[in-house]
Amino acid sequence: MEQEKAQWTQYIASVLADLAQQRGIDPALLEQIPVVVQKPPKPELGDLAVPLFPFARVFRCPPQQIAEETARLLADKGGSVRSEGGYVNITIELGDSASKLFEQIFDRQERYGHTDALKGVRAMVEFSCPNTNKPLHLGHLRNDSLGFSVARILEANGAEVRRVNLINDRGIHICKSMLAYKTFGKGKTPESEGVKSDHFVGNYYVKFAQWAKTEPDAEKEAQRMLQDWERGDESTVALWKLMNRWTVEGIEETYRKTRIAFDDVYYESQTYSRGRDEVLKGLESNAFYRDEEGTVWVDLEHIGLDKKVLLRKDGTSLYLTQDIGTAILRHEQWPFDMMVYVVGNEQQYHFTVLFHVLSMLGYSWADRMYHLSYGMVNLPEGKMKSREGTVVDADDLIAELERMARQEIIDKGREDQVGNLDTTAEEIALGALNYYLLQTTAAKDMVFDPKKSIEFNGNTGPYLQYMGARLSSMIKKHSERFGETSGPVDMSLLTLQDERELIKITARFPGAVRQAGEDKNPSVIATYLYEMTRTFSRFYHDTPVLRAESPELMAARITLCKGVLQVLKNGCDLLGMPFLKSM
RNA sequence: GCGUCCGUAGCUCAGUUGGAUAGAGCGCCGGACUUCGAAUCCGUAGGUCGCAGGUUCGAAUCCUGCCGGGCGUACCA
Numbered sequence: 001m002e003q004e005k006a007q008w009t010q011y012i013a014s015v016l017a018d019l020a021q022q023r024g025i026d027p028a029l030l031e032q033i034p035v036v037v038q039k040p041p042k043p044e045l046g047d048l049a050v051p052l053f054p055f056a057r058v059f060r061c062p063p064q065q066i067a068e069e070t071a072r073l074l075a076d077k078g079g080s081v082r083s084e085g086g087y088v089n090i091t092i093e094l095g096d097s098a099s100k101l102f103e104q105i106f107d108r109q110e111r112y113g114h115t116d117a118l119k120g121v122r123a124m125v126e127f128s129c130p131n132t133n134k135p136l137h138l139g140h141l142r143n144d145s146l147g148f149s150v151a152r153i154l155e156a157n158g159a160e161v162r163r164v165n166l167i168n169d170r171g172i173h174i175c176k177s178m179l180a181y182k183t184f185g186k187g188k189t190p191e192s193e194g195v196k197s198d199h200f201v202g203n204y205y206v207k208f209a210q211w212a213k214t215e216p217d218a219e220k221e222a223q224r225m226l227q228d229w230e231r232g233d234e235s236t237v238a239l240w241k242l243m244n245r246w247t248v249e250g251i252e253e254t255y256r257k258t259r260i261a262f263d264d265v266y267y268e269s270q271t272y273s274r275g276r277d278e279v280l281k282g283l284e285s286n287a288f289y290r291d292e293e294g295t296v297w298v299d300l301e302h303i304g305l306d307k308k309v310l311l312r313k314d315g316t317s318l319y320l321t322q323d324i325g326t327a328i329l330r331h332e333q334w335p336f337d338m339m340v341y342v343v344g345n346e347q348q349y350h351f352t353v354l355f356h357v358l359s360m361l362g363y364s365w366a367d368r369m370y371h372l373s374y375g376m377v378n379l380p381e382g383k384m385k386s387r388e389g390t391v392v393d394a395d396d397l398i399a400e401l402e403r404m405a406r407q408e409i410i411d412k413g414r415e416d417q418v419g420n421l422d423t424t425a426e427e428i429a430l431g432a433l434n435y436y437l438l439q440t441t442a443a444k445d446m447v448f449d450p451k452k453s454i455e456f457n458g459n460t461g462p463y464l465q466y467m468g469a470r471l472s473s474m475i476k477k478h479s480e481r482f483g484e485t486s487g488p489v490d491m492s493l494l495t496l497q498d499e500r501e502l503i504k505i506t507a508r509f510p511g512a513v514r515q516a517g518e519d520k521n522p523s524v525i526a527t528y529l530y531e532m533t534r535t536f537s538r539f540y541h542d543t544p545v546l547r548a549e550s551p552e553l554m555a556a557r558i559t560l561c562k563g564v565l566q567v568l569k570n571g572c573d574l575l576g577m578p579f580l581k582s583m
Numbered sequence: 584g585c586g587u588c589c590g591u592a593g594c595u596c597a598g599u600u601g602g603a604u605a606g607a608g609c610g611c612c613g614g615a616c617u618u619c620g621a622a623u624c625c626g627u628a629g630g631u632c633g634c635a636g637g638u639u640c641g642a643a644u645c646c647u648g649c650c651g652g653g654c655g656u657a658c659c660a
Binding site for chain 2: 040129131173295309320375443444460470531540541546561
């Protein structure tokens with residue numbers, strides 16, 4: 001399809017050049033205006049559209065007239081060329097390019113749509129980054145979805161990708177759940193209470209908050225515990241290890257559920273001292289300075305920012321210090337060409353500072369770091385607030401989505417046809433969740449409505465999965481009844497509008513993958529897939545495939561369906577949506 | 584206050600390298616299953632693209648100002 005576009009661009013440019021010559025117009029003027037080929041707003045108008053408005057000035061006549069003359073001069077180039085308004089609209093013969101396109105789809109299969117835009121690029125993607133004092137919530141799920149999907153999309157564009165997690169396992173907030181457990185835990189364990197281990201720890205974090213309301217010394221005691229921890233006090237460290245293990249194990253269970261994984265996991269407790277070393281080096285090179293109290297600062301006023309503390313006067317590290325160390329460590333271990341931090345937009349300032357500080361330390365790769373910032377997830381009832389206990393727990397939410405999916409399967413009486421009911425419900429829930437979280441542009445705050453997400457109508461994950469299932473089922477029936485298609489298929493038989501639309505849209509998939517990669521934006525893929533699936537639904541509803549008028553037409557249509565299925569599978573894969581043959 | 588992001592139909596969202604009467608879904612109302620899975624499909628109604636200027640043949644899209652909202656502006660993360 002790209003070839004046709006290039007071809008027609010050239011035709012039009014040369015026709016315009018001829019026209020200019022006839023009228024004695026300076027060709028140099030013409031060359032300054034590019035010929036733009038775009039998609040007409042409605043399929044009836046054609047396959048390609050070229051606006052001629054910009055040429056009106058050069059030709060000193062109305063764009064409509066230029067369009068008419070251009071269309072007339074292109075009449076012998078094949079296809080159907082019409083002028084409408086100031087546009088030249090072209091309907092092309094799709095047969096040949098469709099044959100090539102589908103040949104390529106079946107040849108490349110799960111690699112169809114992949115590009116080499118980022119070939120040779122090493123990209124590290126950091127996402128998730130939980131604290132070890134509580135389980136994951138809905139906000140983490142958006143983060144995980146985004147991180148996973150962006151990583152897949154970068155891979156699909158040819159990059160070598162390394163997924164990394166950074167676990168925030170130190171600091172005062174960790175000590176709070178530890179202190180509450182030490183005070184109220186009485187040797188209880190997740191096993192003894194029958195509670196998932198990260199929730200078990202999280203409950204003590206909540207307990208601390210309640211306790212601190214009536215016990216003024218609670219905060220002070222937590223501070224003391226942090227000092228004990230930093231000193232390496234044996235029993236404190238032992239408790240810390242035990243409780244961190246509980247949380248991390250619980251969170252890992254959630255990761256298994258949502259099917260995300262990392263190539264490397266960093267722990268803040270292991271990287272923060274490296275940050276301190278790097279800051280001290282920067283002090284030597286005068287990138288930073290120390291005040292009379294001994295606090296180390298960076299002055300960013302020359303770029304319109306504030307002064308920031310990098311090391312406290314007692315020598316302890318801050319979040320920023322730690323991130324400096326982690327970045328340098330990572331680049332040493334795996335020299336990346338691109339670093340993507342998937343972190344909420346409340347930390348925009350932090351990353352602006354981090355990148356500048358790294359650059360002040362002389363790391364040239366600092367300008368290849370990117371903060372993929374995303375907005376908050378709200379509920380239909382309003383904002384999630386931890387103080388008011390309206391935070392949606394990740395495990396609870398997933399369980400609820402699974403329950404709704406399972407109920408729907410039972411209501412439709414499809415228990416016997418789906419194979420494993422639990423697995424199917426789980427995969428529908430995951431498809432619903434990831435699609436819903438990824439269809440909205442990352443930068444925007446969004447409203448997550450669990451009920452809407454799991455609906456099988458409309459712009460949802462289950463809708464896409466359902467179309468995949470029907471498509472699979474039809475293709476299976478086809479091969480059972482007619483065997484595998486072999487020999488040449490005449491794609492030029494596909495002349496219905498829906499068929500032509502499907503051909504063009506499958507051809508657009510690599511472009512969508514490329515754009516999603518450039519923008520680091522999975523919603524490009526979500527929007528694309530929904531448009532394709534909707535077009536397919538209409539086709540499927542209106543057009544018989546297995547009962548087509550002729551064997552040749554059936555072969556062409558089933559080929560079309562197989563191509564659409566492949567694109568749907570590949571697209572779902574980029575969004576972390578399980579593909580289902582039956583549901 | 585300053586910084587930053589956002590503001591498109593009743594609701595949830597696309598569309599922003601400027602291009603044709605601004606698109607979907609949900610919801611409302613009305614249709615379509617003797618046929619490949621109706622968990623589907625089709626149709627009707629619904630919009631001063633926050634407001635005001637500017638640039639342009641042409642602006643939801645670019646520029647300026649204003650209004651409204653989120654987030655930040657910690658020796659928290």
